Amino acid sequence: GENVEQHPSTLSVQEGDSAVIKCTYSDSASNYFPWYKQELGKRPQLIIDIRSNVGEKKDQRIAVTLNKTAKHFSLHITETQPEDSAVYFCAASTDTGRRALTFGSGTRLQVQP
Amino acid sequence: EAGVAQSPRYKIIEKRQSVAFWCNPISGHATLYWYQQILGQGPKLLIQFQNNGVVDDSQLPKDRFSAERLKGVDSTLKIQPAKLEDSAVYLCASSRAGGNYEQYFGPGTRLTVT
Numbered sequence: 001g002e003n004v005e006q007h008p009s010t011l012s013v014q015e016g017d018s019a020v021i022k023c024t025y026s027d028s029a030s031n032y033f034p035w036y037k038q039e040l041g042k043r044p045q046l047i048i049d050i051r052s053n054v055g056e057k058k059d060q061r062i063a064v065t066l067n068k069t070a071k072h073f074s075l076h077i078t079e080t081q082p083e084d085s086a087v088y089f090c091a092a093s094t095d096t097g098r099r100a101l102t103f104g105s106g107t108r109l110q111v112q113p
Numbered sequence: 114e115a116g117v118a119q120s121p122r123y124k125i126i127e128k129r130q131s132v133a134f135w136c137n138p139i140s141g142h143a144t145l146y147w148y149q150q151i152l153g154q155g156p157k158l159l160i161q162f163q164n165n166g167v168v169d170d171s172q173l174p175k176d177r178f179s180a181e182r183l184k185g186v187d188s189t190l191k192i193q194p195a196k197l198e199d200s201a202v203y204l205c206a207s208s209r210a211g212g213n214y215e216q217y218f219g220p221g222t223r224l225t226v227t
Contacts, residue, residue, distance in 0.1 A: 001171075006155075034215070043204065043218040044156065089155050100146055100169060101216060103155030 002027040004092050006104030013080050014112050021107045023090035024072040030092040033066060033073045034101070039086045047088075048075070080111045115139065117219035119205050125225045131193035134222045138186070138207030144168075145182055146216065147190050148204040156204055162188065195226045 003026040013019050025033075034049035050057045050064045050073065057064050061080075066073040077084055087108050091101040118137040126132050138145050143164050148156035159178065161168040164185040173180070177196070182188040192199055202223050206216040 004155075043220050045218070046215050049215070091155075099144075100158040100161045101156075103157070106153070106155050 002030060002092055002094075002102040004090060004102050004104040006090050006107060008107060009105065010108045010110070012110045012112060015080060015082060017080055019075075019077045019080050019084070019109055019111075021075045021088055021090070021109075022072060023074070023092075023104050024070075025092040025102075026071070027092070027094065028071065029094045031095060032093045033064070034091050035064060035075050036089045036091065036103075037086045038089065038106075044089060077109075080109075082111050082113050085109055085111045117205055117207055117217050119203075119219035119222055121222055122220060123223050123225075125227065126195055128197055128226050129194040131191065132195055132224065133192075134190045134203050134205075134224075136188045136190070136205030136219060138188070138205070139217055142207035142209055142217075143185070144208045144210060144214075145188050146206040146208075147180060147188070148206065150202045150204055150221070152201070159190070159203075192224075195224075197226050200224055200226045 006023045031052035035047050036044035037047045038044045048059050048062050048064050050066050061078045063076040087106045089106050090104040093101050120135050145162045147159040150156040159173045160170040160180045162182040165182050180190045202221040204221045205219040208214045208216045
């Protein structure tokens with residue numbers, strides 16, 4: 001089955017700096033890659049997603065890049081703010097057969113004011 | 114639109130007891146998922162329903178866990194008997210179809226087994 005690895009497990013940045021979180025996946029059939037943000041005690045919330053027919057997607061301060069050949073994708077947050085502090089999860093799925101998400105292990109991002 | 118509803122929000126039981134969780138997905142969402150999230154880890158799929166049929170239950174510990182989705186709407190997840198390692202947050206999610214559509218998560222049920 002699919003396996004998603006995520007790095008780093010913790011990331012501390014100064015407010016205003018950029019943050020990058022990287023994930024690799026194993027199943028070449030995966031074609032949907034969402035990123036979720038989870039604040040302490042809250043539900044995971046989708047912040048951005050990308051499908052395999054595009055290489056990059058941006059939404060204000062957040063961007064995701066996908067390299068299908070290398071089977072890795074990354075989340076980029078620019079101009080970080082204290083409210084960006086949370087755990088971020090990457091995930092992968094296919095649109096055939098089993099379609100549920102396989103999640104990475106999470107990255108705890110701490111933005112220091 | 115109303116979000117995914119789950120109850121109870123918290124549950125504390127002793128090992129070997131049984132427990133049940135309830136989920137009401139977003140109206141019109143055909144696909145429903147139950148995930149288990151152990152502290153410090155990403156959610157792991159337990160079971161996926163498409164309408165009232167099971168699509169994937171390969172990671173469901175069937176000797177103690179069961180789930181159903183009668184009439185293709187609400188779903189219940191049951192654990193009997195519970196073990197200490199079942200302590201986790203149980204998240205229900207739904208999506209419009211089984212394809213690559215956004216999954217909306219409920220608030221979760223935090224289970225503590227003592």
